[in-house]
Amino acid sequence: MFYLTRKEQFNSAHKLYNPNWSREKNEEVFGPCANENWHGHNFDLFITVKGKPDPDTGFVMNAKDLGAIIKDKIIEKLDHKNLNLEVDFLKDKLCSVETIAFGIWNEMEKCLPENVQMHCVRLHETQKIYVEYFGE
Numbered sequence: 194m195f196y197l198t199r200k201e202q203f204n205s206a207h208k209l210y211n212p213n214w215s216r217e218k219n220e221e222v223f224g225p226c227a228n229e230n231w232h233g234h235n236f237d238l239f240i241t242v243k244g245k246p247d248p249d250t251g252f253v254m255n256a257k258d259l260g261a262i263i264k265d266k267i268i269e270k271l272d273h274k275n276l277n278l279e280v281d282f283l284k285d286k287l288c289s290v291e292t293i294a295f296g297i298w299n300e301m302e303k304c305l306p307e308n309v310q311m312h313c314v315r316l317h318e319t320q321k322i323y324v325e326y327f328g329e
């Protein structure tokens with residue numbers, strides 16, 4: 194099995210806020226990330242797919258095609274957007290980096306060629322924080 198990874202980037206605004214909690218509790222748990230006037234991140238996104246190389250090309254899939262899918266289905270929707278308000282697959286969700294990675298996985302999974310599967314969504318929210326989601 195081979196694993197092919199493509200890196201892309203997007204910049205987005207969000208807030209971490211649980212509407213079932215008081216403002217005080219949100220501030221206690223999420224700190225400045227609960228700021229009601231939003232805050233932003235430069236996200237680094239690594240999408241890894243897996244499969245067997247096609248004998249005619251030597252490719253699991255063409256990395257350019259993978260890039261086109263990521264740009265069309267993910268970056269176009271998230272870049273320079275408010276994740277809580279403007280992104281169909283994140284709307285009204287608690288937009289932690291985990292939730293965003295999970296949403297990206299689900300969007301990507303629908304768009305891959307038949308012989309290629311998702312392996313990992315790795316999403317860096319800051320220089321110090323990232324998640325990896327492997328499905329399930």
Ligand SMILES: Nc1nc2c(c(=O)[nH]1)N=C([C@H](O)[C@H](O)COP(=O)(O)OP(=O)(O)OP(=O)(O)O)CN2
Pocket residue numbers: 209226288289290291318319320321322
């Ligand atoms: N499990 C998670 N924990 C945290 C998330 C998250 O999505 N999942 N998100 C945040 C904040 O949104 C944000 O990422 C924190 O940024 P920042 O305050 O800059 O935190 P850093 O650790 O990168 O930087 P420091 O300056 O060291 O605080 C918080 N937790």
